[in-house]
Amino acid sequence: METHELLSELTRLLGADAVASGESINPDDLHDESLHQRSVTPLAVLRPRSTADVQAIARFASQHGLALTPRGSGTGLSGGATPVNGGLVVSFSKMNHVLSIDEGDHVAVVQPGITLRELDEALKGHGLRYPVYPGELSGSLGGNVNTNAGGMRAVRHGVTRQHILGLEMVLMDGTVVRSGGPVVKSSSGYDLTQLVVGSEGTLALVTEVTLKLSPQLEHAATVLAPFSSVQEVTTVVPRIVSSGLEPAILEYLDVLTMASVTNAAGLELGVDAAVAQQTLAYLIIVLETRTQAQLEGDIEALGELLDGAGALDVYVLPSHSATALIEARERAFWNAKAAGAHEIIDVVVPRSKVPNFIERAQEMALAHESFLVGCGHVGDGNVHFSLYQPDDERRAALLHELFAYAVSLGGAISGEHGIGMDKQADFLALSDPLLIDLQRQIKKVFDPRGLLNPYRLLDERPSP
Amino acid sequence: METHELLSELTRLLGADAVASGESINPDDLHDESLHQRSVTPLAVLRPRSTADVQAIARFASQHGLALTPRGSGTGLSGGATPVNGGLVVSFSKMNHVLSIDEGDHVAVVQPGITLRELDEALKGHGLRYPVYPGELSGSLGGNVNTNAGGMRAVRHGVTRQHILGLEMVLMDGTVVRSGGPVVKSSSGYDLTQLVVGSEGTLALVTEVTLKLSPQLEHAATVLAPFSSVQEVTTVVPRIVSSGLEPAILEYLDVLTMASVTNAAGLELGVDAAVAQQTLAYLIIVLETRTQAQLEGDIEALGELLDGAGALDVYVLPSHSATALIEARERAFWNAKAAGAHEIIDVVVPRSKVPNFIERAQEMALAHESFLVGCGHVGDGNVHFSLYQPDDERRAALLHELFAYAVSLGGAISGEHGIGMDKQADFLALSDPLLIDLQRQIKKVFDPRGLLNPYRLLDERPSP
Numbered sequence A, B: 001m002e003t004h005e006l007l008s009e010l011t012r013l014l015g016a017d018a019v020a021s022g023e024s025i026n027p028d029d030l031h032d033e034s035l036h037q038r039s040v041t042p043l044a045v046l047r048p049r050s051t052a053d054v055q056a057i058a059r060f061a062s063q064h065g066l067a068l069t070p071r072g073s074g075t076g077l078s079g080g081a082t083p084v085n086g087g088l089v090v091s092f093s094k095m096n097h098v099l100s101i102d103e104g105d106h107v108a109v110v111q112p113g114i115t116l117r118e119l120d121e122a123l124k125g126h127g128l129r130y131p132v133y134p135g136e137l138s139g140s141l142g143g144n145v146n147t148n149a150g151g152m153r154a155v156r157h158g159v160t161r162q163h164i165l166g167l168e169m170v171l172m173d174g175t176v177v178r179s180g181g182p183v184v185k186s187s188s189g190y191d192l193t194q195l196v197v198g199s200e201g202t203l204a205l206v207t208e209v210t211l212k213l214s215p216q217l218e219h220a221a222t223v224l225a226p227f228s229s230v231q232e233v234t235t236v237v238p239r240i241v242s243s244g245l246e247p248a249i250l251e252y253l254d255v256l257t258m259a260s261v262t263n264a265a266g267l268e269l270g271v272d273a274a275v276a277q278q279t280l281a282y283l284i285i286v287l288e289t290r291t292q293a294q295l296e297g298d299i300e301a302l303g304e305l306l307d308g309a310g311a312l313d314v315y316v317l318p319s320h321s322a323t324a325l326i327e328a329r330e331r332a333f334w335n336a337k338a339a340g341a342h343e344i345i346d347v348v349v350p351r352s353k354v355p356n357f358i359e360r361a362q363e364m365a366l367a368h369e370s371f372l373v374g375c376g377h378v379g380d381g382n383v384h385f386s387l388y389q390p391d392d393e394r395r396a397a398l399l400h401e402l403f404a405y406a407v408s409l410g411g412a413i414s415g416e417h418g419i420g421m422d423k424q425a426d427f428l429a430l431s432d433p434l435l436i437d438l439q440r441q442i443k444k445v446f447d448p449r450g451l452l453n454p455y456r457l458l459d460e461r462p463s464p
Helices: A003-014 A051-064 A116-123 A141-147 A192-196 A230-242 A255-265 A273-278 A292-308 A319-330 A332-338 A351-367 A392-408 A424-430 A433-446 B003-014 B051-064 B116-123 B141-147 B192-196 B230-242 B255-265 B273-278 B292-308 B319-330 B332-338 B351-367 B392-408 B424-430 B433-446
Strands: A044-046 A068-071 A088-091 A098-102 A107-110 A164-170 A176-180 A205-212 A219-227 A249-254 A281-289 A343-345 A371-377 A382-388 B044-046 B068-071 B088-091 B098-102 B107-110 B164-170 B176-180 B205-212 B219-227 B249-254 B281-289 B343-345 B371-377 B382-388
Touching (some): A003 A044, A003 A051, A051 A068, A051 A164, A051 A205, A098 A116, A107 A116, A141 A205, A176 A192, A176 A205, A176 B433, A192 B192, A219 A292, A230 A249, A230 A281, A230 A351, A249 A319, A255 A281, A255 A319, A255 A371, A292 B292, A319 A332, A332 A343, A343 A392, A351 A371, A351 A382, A351 A392, A382 A392, A433 B176, A433 B192, A433 B433, B003 B044, B003 B051, B051 B068, B051 B088, B051 B164, B051 B205, B098 B116, B107 B116, B116 B141, B141 B205, B164 B192, B176 B192, B176 B205, B219 B230, B219 B273, B230 B249, B230 B281, B230 B351, B249 B255, B255 B319, B255 B332, B281 B292, B281 B319, B319 B332, B332 B343, B343 B392, B351 B371, B351 B382, B351 B392, B382 B392
Parallel strands (some): A044 A088, A068 A088, B044 B088, B068 B088
Antiparallel strands (some): A098 A107, A164 A176, A164 A205, A219 A281, A249 A281, A249 A371, A343 A382, A371 A382, B098 B107, B107 B205, B164 B176, B164 B205, B219 B281, B249 B281, B249 B371, B343 B382
16 A cells, blocks of 8 residues: 555544654654664654554554554653654553542552653542652653662662553554553452553553552652762662661652752752762652651651751751752753763662662773763662763773673663663563563464554664 | 373473372372362372473473473462373472572562462562562462462552562473563563463463562551441542552451451451441451651551541551451451352442442342342452352353443453353453453463463363
8 A cells, every 4th residue: 555545544534734744744753862862753643542443553553564652652662662764653642631539549540642741640649659750750650660660769668660540451453451550469360450550661551540649748858968989879878778667758869960950950958068079969858757756756867867868968958958859850861961961870779789889880981981970769779870882882882881780780681771772682682582572472462563653672673 | 101101201390299190199289278169189299399391391292292281389260280180290399499689670570389478478578579469468479370370469559460570381282481570660672571470371371480579668558447338438448548658458348248257257346236236247457667757757647547437446556456457368268268258259240330330239149039248348449259059050150140240340250260160251241352361372472282271261172
């Protein structure tokens, strides 16, 4: 079938306003936020309004052997949802509704195109929240599901995976299946929900998500502790986790990241000048409690723990500074991008191995005449580095060493960003081939012809 | 190959002490705790000592086309791990070691045959615990992984699934794969760990489990609240969950279950006689906190909440009574079994639907001249009923109605016991055939010939 025939057929199926092609494609729909942009020209960008639309799209793509790339709001960082030349893009931007919020069950059912900001707004007034904050409120729920997004609050609440109770999904043959449901436990067959979470859009088109919500805790405090070394910061972390204080956020920033974060936001944290001079790293701890009395007790206990662990000082931030700092930290990626970082990584290692990893990583960077600046969800062992090395080969060599070292410590290449296209080569090289083979066979069960989000994660064919 | 040749080959592979057959089989290895016993004669019961032994067994079973049934300590309740006539049983009783405990990472690596009691003992002195208590401390970790066991503490800590970070597993072709690892998050490929958790031994032979542990909280209180109806109890539950008190246990017992539990344990809870006369149901709430001050504040807040919700009284139990009550509650199944219950069910429904489910279930039981007595992990919507109805057909009809109603409410047939053989027919009848087909295709990826734990869950062939 000719291109124009394919497009008319799509228009007939979905309506003219749901089909963009050629010049009418919004350039924003052609990339994600990966630092490695690829110039691509898909056949069309489609905007379904319903599950039935998505079924029609899947059938059409299968019938014509077209690549199909599902897409949320394009905030991914690893080329996991970028279009394919000549393929179809399914943008879920019009499937962004809250279908239900249940205050008794702490469950919401939403469409995948809803952004975290829209969800947050919708939950206000219900005393509930979706506690996963991957740091980019414009990110879509569907994207979060498919990358198993994490973020600063995962240390207490867990990552996306732990909050997805059920999915409706369209398979490539156009059928719809529903897995899980509004219950927090089930031992009734294989958990296909958990299989699809983190599958980077390669198994099924998620059309509805059942979320587990949490009660909103009313009292919160943000504590800032400067240390004279990154190692001291990361060494205190396991002690905080063991204390039972259950921090909502446990984040480290090296001094350069903190400077870029506070400068970009025009933020003054009131750290004593003499202290600031000795500081090489900061720990940010957010405590959340049910009562003010508990909050005060917890702050005191945390302060003692930090004092005893070598903190240069302990600051309880005023709430406006605290909010500004957390928001500014969430924009650390944009600062790194603006500063010209060549790569962003988010390896995960066992929490207690973070000091080893950071120390060794800096040595590796030095050997490759490269520069690493970082912060991280250190309670989870999730280390974020911005890597500065313009030479592609040297950068690739350093990245491979960093990934290999993380894997050798029992960790993984990506804690929350996903593999996508950017990390595929290292992922495949560093994984057990048997494990990859099992995953590829599972992929075949869902998508025998390899049309759904091809050329990334497990699929090493070169993209056309 | 003749039987005696098969047995000599197994003896040659594993050593004589690892192979039991005929009269030398321990009868305890031939059943689980399901109320429906099947008389079976496996070819042999094997006790591997290592992953290499398990690989040899898998290769042997594949080579000779023999059914292979993995088995923990046989405490399952649904015929999920019972042997097959002429097949091989793999008992993990000798693979019961703790391989490592990491206090900084809150991670333990254990073999699947370890019991929860042995694990609990091993963790003492490390300030850590594995917080999933499915109520039977003689149960094995491997069994817990394969049924995705839950229990009373799941309301706060989650079920087994949320505590399994990684697995080593042997596939039916004898290969070994490792999924996950000692990290709490990863977005690096499909999560095969989560796929195998809850798969009832049908996908792979789990040979090593990496567990997420929690810090031990030092202060605890057990609160008992009698109510004049089950509905009142179940209606207050969503309010407690919303309060942010995060109870470790939130359990309801109807008055008959409470009587059988306290009588069996010779327990006197000190409930006022006038109150006891009006009581039809009890709520047990366990609070756990980091400090005594927080505990006292939480008890007060909980008391006010219960008072306002119609509790006839509120008792904070002395610690010896509290421990005895929780232990006695964990033995409720044995009391029901001793009392001649004909079936045990553990349906799960959305938390707010528990009152509807219980009320309707009692009407259904009445219509079938049957008797339901119950308790449940009501914070999770997990309702446990003992069903008394000696007639097989009537019982089957009632069970199907109960399961269908739970599913219609958005729930599932089993919240934690699994499907096994006992609930297979209802599970297959009430599931979306497309979802079953997907699961069967996944099963084929792992076990193309259907030799691993056959004739249950998805496999409806009649057992030989």
